[in-house]
Amino acid sequence: DTGVSQNPRHKITKRGQNVTFRCDPISEHNRLYWYRQTLGQGPEFLTYFQNEAQLEKSRLLSDRFSAERPKGSFSTLEIQRTEQGDSAMYLCASSLGGGTGGLYEQYFGPGTRLTVT
Amino acid sequence: DQQVKQNSPSLSVQEGRISILNCDYTNSMFDYFLWYKKYPAEGPTFLISISSIKDKNEDGRFTVFLNKSAKHLSLHIVPSQPGDSAVYFCAARFTGTASKLTFGTGTRLQVTL
Numbered sequence: 001d002t003g004v005s006q007n008p009r010h011k012i013t014k015r016g017q018n019v020t021f022r023c024d025p026i027s028e029h030n031r032l033y034w035y036r037q038t039l040g041q042g043p044e045f046l047t048y049f050q051n052e053a054q055l056e057k058s059r060l061l062s063d064r065f066s067a068e069r070p071k072g073s074f075s076t077l078e079i080q081r082t083e084q085g086d087s088a089m090y091l092c093a094s095s096l097g098g099g100t101g102g103l104y105e106q107y108f109g110p111g112t113r114l115t116v117t
Numbered sequence: 118d119q120q121v122k123q124n125s126p127s128l129s130v131q132e133g134r135i136s137i138l139n140c141d142y143t144n145s146m147f148d149y150f151l152w153y154k155k156y157p158a159e160g161p162t163f164l165i166s167i168s169s170i171k172d173k174n175e176d177g178r179f180t181v182f183l184n185k186s187a188k189h190l191s192l193h194i195v196p197s198q199p200g201d202s203a204v205y206f207c208a209a210r211f212t213g214t215a216s217k218l219t220f221g222t223g224t225r226l227q228v229t230l
Binding site: 004033041042043045048056058091093103105108111 | 121149151153158159160161162163166168206208210214217218219220221222223
């Protein structure tokens with residue numbers, strides 16, 4: 001299967017602990033996105049990479065959150081000092097892309113469900 | 118503020134009939150609108166999109182209609198099939214951005230036999 005993969009699928013952690021999620025995009029995709037989805041809501045944009053460059057960050061991404069995409073391949077999303085409000089599904093998506101004119105379909109992974117106790 | 122709204126949290130339709138899912142938006146700066154389908158334990162899957170300069174786009178059983186003056190779009194599924202049962206998200210992209218989508222809260226569609 002060459003789709004977007006995310007690990008782990010589920011993570012339970014205690015408040016105050018750090019967690020890290022990994023996303024492996026479709027191999028030829030140069031764009032990678034992170035979204036967060038809470039119960040009863042649609043996905044909310046967090047951040048976006050073009051190759052290894054992080055080009056946009058949402059104000060939802062507090063300073064406890066950091067994302068990286070070394071070498072423009074896989075990406076990691078780390079949450080430091082987790083809070084109960086961080087409990088959510090974290091979705092990764094990838095797409096082709098070049099410029100801002102065209103619409104490039106975003107392919108989503110299955111997500112990582114984080115529960116902070 | 119919710120810039121993309123799906124006011125119906127759920128919809129039930131009989132197999133073979135038409136399903137109509139609705140979406141309203143508030144920002145005139147969106148240039149593309151998309152529909153995604155989501156099954157449990159899976160990520161959203163792209164279904165169909167429409168540019169803001171069009172008023173209709175069709176792909177097989179799926180048609181999206183855009184009414185810019187009303188800031189309203191709808192997804193029509195004809196005929197509805199049991200496999201269409203899922204949560205449907207409306208999403209929009211800001212003009213000139215390469216990236217982020219703004220999603221609605223979703224409508225759960227159940228297609229009954």
